[in-house]
Amino acid sequence: MKSETIFRVLVAGVLTVAPTLLFLGLWRGLMALRDDDLVNRTMNGEFGPVPNSLLRSGLPGSSKIGRDPTTANRAGTSLRCRICDAENPRYADYCGNCLKKIG
Structure with missing residues (x-):
């Protein structure tokens, strides 16, 4: 016991x-x-180049926008939506406000 x-x-x-x-x-x-250093760089907006992947290259309209998909987003660069005039990151394909295609 x-x-x-x-x-x-x-x-x-x-x-x-x-x-x-x-x-x-x-x-x-x-x-x-x-x-971690990766988190600090991401929070500061310092992204590395986006690699070309097979999935991204197969998407319709992925290279017709006139922007280089391998460049990084830098602080202060943005795109404006033609419809709602909202600012979007340079790498965005669709507006974050109205969800219409940018470009």
Whole structure:
């Protein structure tokens, strides 16, 4: 009976501590991702070149807009929608406000 009590206390201790340790591991992982250089560059608007993919090249109208799809979006560059005059990122194909095609 004594070994059964010790086993139950041990299981209860593990089941109490394990979620806390898993949460702390998740928290540290999220903090490491937050402090990553890729996140900082993305938040500053410094994107690298967009690679040409087979999916993008097969889309109708992907290269007829007159913009180079391999260039990056830089801070301060934007396109204006002809219909609603909303500003959109340079890489956008559709307006974020009225959802009409840009270009």
